[in-house]
Amino acid sequence: MDSDLSPQDKKDLDKFIKFFALKTVQVIVQARLGEKICTRSSSSPTGSDWFNLAIKDIPEVTHEAKKALAGQLPGIGRSMCVEISLKTSEGDSMELETWCLEMNEKCDKDIKVSYTVYNRLSVLLKSLLAITRVTPAYKLSRKQGHDYVILYRIYFGEVQLNGLGEGFQTVRVGVVGTPVGTVTLSCAYRTNLAFMSNRQFERSAPIMGIIVDHFVDPPCGVQRPANVGHPCNYRAPDEDDGGLFAGVQDSQEVCTTSFSTSPPSQLYTSRLNYHPPALAGAADLSHPAANPNQVMHRSATGQFTNAPTSSQPRITLPLFLLCSGDDDGMSQSGEGRSVSPSDPVESLNAFTRKIGAFVNKPTTQMTAANLDLPFAAFAPRGLDSEENDPMVTPPDSPACPSPLQASLHSQGSESSGQQDDFVMVDFRPAFSKDDLLPMDLGTFYREFQNPPQLASLSLHISSQSMADDLDSLPEKLALYEKNIDEFDAFVDMLQ
Amino acid sequence: MNCRSEVLEVTVEARQVEEAMLALLHTILLHRSTGKFHYKKEGTYSIGTVGTMDIDCDFIDFSFVRVSSEELDRVIRRAVSEFKDALGNSGSDGMGQISLEFYQKKKSRWPFSDECIPWEVWSIKVNVVNLANEQERQICREKVGEKLGEKVINVVEVINRHEYLPKMPTQSEVDNVFDTSLKDVQPYLYKITYQITDSLGTSVSTTMRRLIKDTLAL
Numbered sequence: 076m077d078s079d080l081s082p083q084d085k086k087d088l089d090k091f092i093k094f095f096a097l098k099t100v101q102v103i104v105q106a107r108l109g110e111k112i113c114t115r116s117s118s119s120p121t122g123s124d125w126f127n128l129a130i131k132d133i134p135e136v137t138h139e140a141k142k143a144l145a146g147q148l149p150g151i152g153r154s155m156c157v158e159i160s161l162k163t164s165e166g167d168s169m170e171l172e173t174w175c176l177e178m179n180e181k182c183d184k185d186i187k188v189s190y191t192v193y194n195r196l197s198v199l200l201k202s203l204l205a206i207t208r209v210t211p212a213y214k215l216s217r218k219q220g221h222d223y224v225i226l227y228r229i230y231f232g233e234v235q236l237n238g239l240g241e242g243f244q245t246v247r248v249g250v251v252g253t254p255v256g257t258v259t260l261s262c263a264y265r266t267n268l269a270f271m272s273n274r275q276f277e278r279s280a281p282i283m284g285i286i287v288d289h290f291v292d293p294p295c296g297v298q299r300p301a302n303v304g305h306p307c308n309y310r311a312p313d314e315d316d317g318g319l320f321a322g323v324q325d326s327q328e329v330c331t332t333s334f335s336t337s338p339p340s341q342l343y344t345s346r347l348n349y350h351p352p353a354l355a356g357a358a359d360l361s362h363p364a365a366n367p368n369q370v371m372h373r374s375a376t377g378q379f380t381n382a383p384t385s386s387q388p389r390i391t392l393p394l395f396l397l398c399s400g401d402d403d404g405m406s407q408s409g410e411g412r413s414v415s416p417s418d419p420v421e422s423l424n425a426f427t428r429k430i431g432a433f434v435n436k437p438t439t440q441m442t443a444a445n446l447d448l449p450f451a452a453f454a455p456r457g458l459d460s461e462e463n464d465p466m467v468t469p470p471d472s473p474a475c476p477s478p479l480q481a482s483l484h485s486q487g488s489e490s491s492g493q494q495d496d497f498v499m500v501d502f503r504p505a506f507s508k509d510d511l512l513p514m515d516l517g518t519f520y521r522e523f524q525n526p527p528q529l530a531s532l533s534l535h536i537s538s539q540s541m542a543d544d545l546d547s548l549p550e551k552l553a554l555y556e557k558n559i560d561e562f563d564a565f566v567d568m569l570q
Numbered sequence: 571m572n573c574r575s576e577v578l579e580v581t582v583e584a585r586q587v588e589e590a591m592l593a594l595l596h597t598i599l600l601h602r603s604t605g606k607f608h609y610k611k612e613g614t615y616s617i618g619t620v621g622t623m624d625i626d627c628d629f630i631d632f633s634f635v636r637v638s639s640e641e642l643d644r645v646i647r648r649a650v651s652e653f654k655d656a657l658g659n660s661g662s663d664g665m666g667q668i669s670l671e672f673y674q675k676k677k678s679r680w681p682f683s684d685e686c687i688p689w690e691v692w693s694i695k696v697n698v699v700n701l702a703n704e705q706e707r708q709i710c711r712e713k714v715g716e717k718l719g720e721k722v723i724n725v726v727e728v729i730n731r732h733e734y735l736p737k738m739p740t741q742s743e744v745d746n747v748f749d750t751s752l753k754d755v756q757p758y759l760y761k762i763t764y765q766i767t768d769s770l771g772t773s774v775s776t777t778m779r780r781l782i783k784d785t786l787a788l
Contacts, residue, residue, distance in 0.1 A: 111626065116619060116755050120605065120618050205600065249730030
């Protein structure tokens with residue numbers, strides 16, 4: 076099946092599918108966060124926006140997706156699925172929808188990988204953005220809060236639709252033919268949203284645990300079930316975690332932003348060496364690459380290093396503050412997990428080089444630093460020298476977390492003290508802008524929720540005054556009759 | 571080459587016309603816009619990044635995604651606003667159709683003007699209804715939201731058939747394929763036109779065709 080595909084094309088295709096899968100997960104989870112998403116268009120290519128779309132990467136989501144993929148790619152019989160479910164404060168849960176990224180056997184051998192497949196995957200991602208707002212779970216996710224939260228779970232393998240109830244509907248987002256198979260993206264969603272309170276599969280071993288530290292942390296040695304659900308929210312890392320999911324990061328590998336107007340066949344002749352990171356498994360991500368030319372972006376982001384077991388306390392960011400729409404606010408921090416590479420070549424590689432694919436690049440510039448980048452031949456020219464290039468020698472990462480992240484962390488820690496086994500979410504009254512102020516609207520509500528009763532409304536006082544009134548009535552009537560002439564004169568004056 | 575033509579039909583209240591049209595037109599343009607092209611030497615080009623944003627409708631129980639480009643949004647809003655005003659002026663039970671046409675320019679020799687060859691036309695037929703009470707309006711709000719969702723699925727289905735698209739142009743030809751006037755995104759060349767049908771089902775005597783994106787005119 077792959078005999079007609081050049082090795083370069085195969086590598087490119089694998090990379091496209093891998094990052095398409097990661098971006099698909101990001102789009103789906105971000106669409107269920109409950110907030111409106113907003114990203115900026117940029118006329119200049121940044122080299123880090125895969126498929127020419129501004130889709131931020133939530134590190135935890137990327138981590139979970141990579142963990143589920145475990146170095147594999149969606150293929151025939153191996154689907155990547157994102158399951159969205161709802162969990163109430165009483166503990167009932169219900170699967171709402173399952174998004175499936177599948178591959179079937181139908182190949183399109185004539186299609187050009189680097190151009191047509193890439194562009195069609197971009198269109199498919201746009202379609203996913205549109206369709207995620209159309210399924211019923213979107214409206215539910217926009218209203219999540221006190222009563223229920225939305226969870227996501229990523230798994231790889233066979234699609235499981237049993238939890239969607241009877242009569243579930245399926246919508247196909249789109250398909251993209253490739254030389255190795257056809258990529259299909261679809262969604263199966265529940266139509267029967269009636270809640271069943273006694274669920275046979277909930278009481279004993281929940282299908283999904285909630286990885287939120289609103290709940291009691293599991294005792295040491297208790298393994299979380301492998302198929303755990305994650306809330307569609309996250310919190311800034313606390314100090315113990317060492318910045319595991321340090322900030323929102325750009326994509327870990329460069330992406331294609333550059334194309335050629337020459338016939339597609341010429342694209343491959345000008346590409347130079349390309350060594351993608353091995354897709355062998357998670358272990359690959361936590362150890363120095365066997366091939367020193369592989370760029371591992373660990374130093375820049377502090378991620379993927381000796382990923383903790385599932386018993387480590389999860390970190391969460393407040394749901395509502397997630398989409399600040401500001402990339403900078405979530406920039407790098409948390410150096411605790413950085414690996415200090417001892418290999419000098421590794422240290423040379425330890426930066427994020429943003430080079431567009433298909434960009435022609437002279438051989439001399441293809442140093443060990445960027446041999447691993449896809450389509451590195453098409454890296455932008457005109458770079459004076461690598462010393463002056465901010466991409467090569469990035470400015471030092473800030474030593475402390477960004478103010479936004481610090482504030483998010485403090486926000487998160489306020490709500491983390493709950494030891495009850497139900498989801499506690501900070502009370503955020505409508506139109507409230509900033510809960511960090513000492514006397515904000517939420518505090519006001521809480522303090523004045525139970526005001527004392529008005530004195531005039533209390534029963535014994537009202538009855539007493541009524542009795543007094545009745546007693547004094549004859550006297551008042553006599554007085555008014557005596558002064559009746561005055562009252563008549565007053566009325567005449569008014570007329 | 572045959573022009574691909576798709577027709578979508580919606581029934582809405584008068585106050586929902588604007589949002590319904592914006593939702594569908596923006597959904598189509600999201601798929602038919604790319605980042606800005608930056609041509610370099612030796613025939614290579616790089617593509618900018620397209621941002622997206624969620625828009626909640628006020629009169630319809632619906633949200634949609636559009637391209638993050640205020641310029642593009644202004645152009646679309648202006649067209650939709652004119653269409654809405656024309657519908658409103660035509661009578662209480664007016665019907666109308668707004669069309670979004672993607673085209674390519676083909677250079678012709680002087681004295682002939684450039685030819686505009688459409689390759690995809692989306693026609694949205696609108697039936698405007700009047701509702702008697704608030705309860706009906708509430709039901710309409712939800713129903714129209716569901717219908718728009720179905721239309722978005724239809725749009726996505728058509729686009730993902732990956733049928734004809736103009737070839738990526740060279741630098742000299744880019745203005746024949748794309749609208750390069752916007753700062754941040756680059757949609758395919760398009761124009762928006764509309765027609766109003768009065769309640770008798772006949773076109774108004776002077777069919778109002780307003781070209782929002784003009785072709786080259788002599």
